[in-house]
Amino acid sequence: MTHMTTNDPNDVAAILEMLRAEVHARRVAQGDSSQDTALSAVERELRHCAEQLEITRVVSAHWPLESRSFYERAVNLVNKVVRRGLRWYINPIVEQQNGFNETVTRVLHLMIEAHAELRDQYAELRRKVDLYPASPEDAGSGTPPAFEESTVPSTAELQQLVERAGRGEPPAVLSDLGLRPVSSLIAQRQEVSAHLPLTGNTPLTKARALAQRAIRQYLRWMINPIVEQQNGYNASLAGTVQQLLIADGELRAHIAALRARKA
Amino acid sequence: MLRPYSIHMITLVLPWFGPDSAGGAEAQARSLARALHAIGAPVRVWASTGRDSFHAGAAGRPMGSLPYYPSGHGEVDGVPVWRFNPTPAGDDGVPRFFSGRPELLPPLDHFTPHELRLLGSLLGSDELYEAILAERDRARFVFLPYPFPTSFWGVQIAPEVSYLLPCLHDEPYARYATYRHMFGRARGMLANSHAEAEFAGRLYGLANERICVAGEGIDLTPRGDGASFRGRYGLEHVDLLVYAGRRDESKNIPLLLAYTREYWARRGRPLRLVLMGQGALDFRAAMHVSGLSEIVLDLGFVDPQIKHDAYAAADVFIQPSVYESFSIVLMEAWLQGAPALVNADCAVTADHARRSGGGLIFDGFSTFAAALDLLLSRPGVGRVLGERGRAYVLETCRWDEVARRTADFVLK
Numbered sequence: 001m002t003h004m005t006t007n008d009p010n011d012v013a014a015i016l017e018m019l020r021a022e023v024h025a026r027r028v029a030q031g032d033s034s035q036d037t038a039l040s041a042v043e044r045e046l047r048h049c050a051e052q053l054e055i056t057r058v059v060s061a062h063w064p065l066e067s068r069s070f071y072e073r074a075v076n077l078v079n080k081v082v083r084r085g086l087r088w089y090i091n092p093i094v095e096q097q098n099g100f101n102e103t104v105t106r107v108l109h110l111m112i113e114a115h116a117e118l119r120d121q122y123a124e125l126r127r128k129v130d131l132y133p134a135s136p137e138d139a140g141s142g143t144p145p146a147f148e149e150s151t152v153p154s155t156a157e158l159q160q161l162v163e164r165a166g167r168g169e170p171p172a173v174l175s176d177l178g179l180r181p182v183s184s185l186i187a188q189r190q191e192v193s194a195h196l197p198l199t200g201n202t203p204l205t206k207a208r209a210l211a212q213r214a215i216r217q218y219l220r221w222m223i224n225p226i227v228e229q230q231n232g233y234n235a236s237l238a239g240t241v242q243q244l245l246i247a248d249g250e251l252r253a254h255i256a257a258l259r260a261r262k263a
Numbered sequence: 264m265l266r267p268y269s270i271h272m273i274t275l276v277l278p279w280f281g282p283d284s285a286g287g288a289e290a291q292a293r294s295l296a297r298a299l300h301a302i303g304a305p306v307r308v309w310a311s312t313g314r315d316s317f318h319a320g321a322a323g324r325p326m327g328s329l330p331y332y333p334s335g336h337g338e339v340d341g342v343p344v345w346r347f348n349p350t351p352a353g354d355d356g357v358p359r360f361f362s363g364r365p366e367l368l369p370p371l372d373h374f375t376p377h378e379l380r381l382l383g384s385l386l387g388s389d390e391l392y393e394a395i396l397a398e399r400d401r402a403r404f405v406f407l408p409y410p411f412p413t414s415f416w417g418v419q420i421a422p423e424v425s426y427l428l429p430c431l432h433d434e435p436y437a438r439y440a441t442y443r444h445m446f447g448r449a450r451g452m453l454a455n456s457h458a459e460a461e462f463a464g465r466l467y468g469l470a471n472e473r474i475c476v477a478g479e480g481i482d483l484t485p486r487g488d489g490a491s492f493r494g495r496y497g498l499e500h501v502d503l504l505v506y507a508g509r510r511d512e513s514k515n516i517p518l519l520l521a522y523t524r525e526y527w528a529r530r531g532r533p534l535r536l537v538l539m540g541q542g543a544l545d546f547r548a549a550m551h552v553s554g555l556s557e558i559v560l561d562l563g564f565v566d567p568q569i570k571h572d573a574y575a576a577a578d579v580f581i582q583p584s585v586y587e588s589f590s591i592v593l594m595e596a597w598l599q600g601a602p603a604l605v606n607a608d609c610a611v612t613a614d615h616a617r618r619s620g621g622g623l624i625f626d627g628f629s630t631f632a633a634a635l636d637l638l639l640s641r642p643g644v645g646r647v648l649g650e651r652g653r654a655y656v657l658e659t660c661r662w663d664e665v666a667r668r669t670a671d672f673v674l675k
Binding site for chain 1: 512517518521522524525527528529530531552554555557616617620621622623624627628629630632633634636637643644647648651
């Protein structure tokens with residue numbers, strides 16, 4: 001993952017464009033033929049979102065501090081010393097945020113894939129509706145095995161019949177089941193804390209923890225607003241994911257209803 | 264017929280017990296205590312003054328530790344009950360009872376701090392531990408369920424007269440070193456099912472003679488009216504799939520909903536999936552239900568008679584859960600003659616289905632669909648399977664027989 005080396009917006013845009021080109025080249029090398037097909041505007045936007053997620057996922061507190069003049073070098077030297085001294089405070093915050101970002105990114109990738117699968121289902125369904133308005137869905141025989149009803153076989157024999165019949169059933173791709181633990185995963189990680197416990201086991205480490213708590217108390221004016229803003233965003237993101245999951249469930253239900261009417 | 268039993272008192276020990284205490288283990292203890300009392304076995308119950316695990320504890324204390332029942336002597340269904348005040352463990356998770364009795368402690372360095380902290384976070388009672396120590400020459404202790412400190416520390420104090428009624432199933436906690444040690448020390452174990460017994464034997468290396476499959480009973484008197492249920496909810500001309508229990512992730516409800524949705528989409532049969540159970544429908548399950556109102560009927564908590572009517576009306580009773588130590592609802596459904604469809608990943612319910620012949624087993628969507636095809640298109644097959652299940656329940660789920668097996672094993 002490439003970290004930003006400068007805050008110049010033009011340089012940032014150039015870096016993003018370079019990353020997009022890398023991602024595109026990787027897809028082509030992997031033989032992703034869908035690159036050659038016409039994609040809808042929504043699908044293109046979703047792919048772009050997926051790329052952006054990867055590019056912006058990792059937060060770093062240790063970007064290179066570049067300097068051009070003697071004055072800038074002196075200032076950066078002081079900043080580096082201060083930054084190193086504050087690692088104990090800043091790093092846990094950043095690690096928590098990265099943990100959350102990784103979880104949400106994984107979830108959103110899954111949801112984008114699930115959405116693509118749904119669109120394929122819908123397209124297939126529409127195709128069948130257009131070509132065969134009244135034909136049944138091709139999904140396994142649906143016909144139970146035949147035997148004389150006057151003597152019901154043993155349950156073990158029935159179980160064997162079920163397993164044999166099941167082999168003729170086309171597999172079901174139910175990607176929404178992979179999204180099941182999503183809500184709780186996101187809820188566990190969405191709250192970033194700037195006040196993790198600082199303790200010690202020995203007199204020296206206890207004294208260090210005390211000093212760190214005092215420094216942290218002083219820096220609250222700087223750090224807390226940042227963390228609060230990030231937590232606000234995380235909460236919005238978590239809420240959005242939840243709504244997406246609900247919308248996904250509804251769309252699947254509507255598609256199922258259409259398919260059931262055709263069956 | 265009442266049999267003469269020894270003078271030793273069967274003492275059921277669990278965190279919570281009483282008419283208002285919710286939970287599977289609590290309900291099982293009430294029924295078992297009543298059944299033991301009915302056959303003339305000497306029985307009493309020891310529990311805390313708390314209500315149950317669903318209610319809060321005092322600030323900084325374990326769940327269920329707030330007093331609800333009065334301490335001291337009481338009685339439930341004619342069974343003597345003694346209630347102890349909960350007390351917190353030390354910072355290391357070890358009860359303060361052991362500070363003056365280190366010889367009773369297990370080898371604590373064999374356990375991780377995490378495992379001991381778990382024990383420390385759950386309800387325990389130094390008064391209870393004192394009583395176990397004082398009564399170990401006169402009592403036979405049956406500790407339930409397994410994860411609680413009342414069971415763990417109780418077994419350490421009186422291992423020669425300790426039996427576990429663990430309600431064990433295949434979950435991460437079962438593999439903790441603390442619980443492995445506890446199962447090894449207890450004199451014996453009472454299993455709710457053969458599958459639970461086999462699992463414990465495999466996991467803890469317990470010899471067969473240390474495990475008794477006492478089983479679990481259910482109330483065998485209810486009679487369901489299927490036609491009444493279908494009429495009440497306008498379900499006369501649909502295939503009826505029924506589920507009862509908690510409607511959340513732990514019972515695999517999202518899988519049940521996704522499979523039912525896919526089956527309906529492929530076959531187009533008019534069907535309903537009826538869900539019944541206490542509490543709210545869990546969000547993770549509910550996000551599947553939104554939009555499925557055409558086929559899912561969530562009734563929530565229903566009157567027991569309506570529940571039995573639903574079982575009687577069911578074309579198929581489905582139990583998708585993989586974490587069961589017995590599955591009371593499966594037995595209740597079979598009692599009303601409903602054929603069952605259970606998850607292959609649950610050793611307990613799959614074993615019930617094989618032993619009884621009352622149900623089929625699915626291991627993925629394909630067998631789920633094939634089983635429904637068979638049962639919904641051949642109602643006669645479903646009726647025969649339901650009858651097999653009912654016969655199994657009538658033979659194995661009588662509380663007096665469960666009580667006899669329990670008393671014979673514990674008092675031998």
